[in-house]
Amino acid sequence: MIDACAQFPDLPPQQQEEEKHLALCIHGYNSGFASSIDLYTRVYNGLFAEVDGLGVCVLFTWPSKDEVFDYLPSVLSHK
Secondary structure, X not given: OHHHHHOOOOOOHHHHHHXXXXXXXXXXXXOOHHXXXXXXXXXXXXXOOOOOOOEEEEEEEOOOOOOXXXXXOEEEEEO
16 A cells, blocks of 8 residues: 555645545445445445546455354455
8 A cells, every 4th residue: 555655646735636545445344245345346436446536445344254253354455
């Protein structure tokens, strides 16, 4: 993430609306992995997929295998 963000242009204050961003999309509690991927895909496609998109979007989710106490880590990102 640090390397990806280092590629963002350093813009002057008057161009702040053109700045790139790092977004952390957190999802997973009491929902399945497919739902997490669906949320991430909609956020990514809507805001980050285009060449002039907002920057980098990272999904952090911890699917539970349908058990409240069986959460496992999982990370997916696009650059």
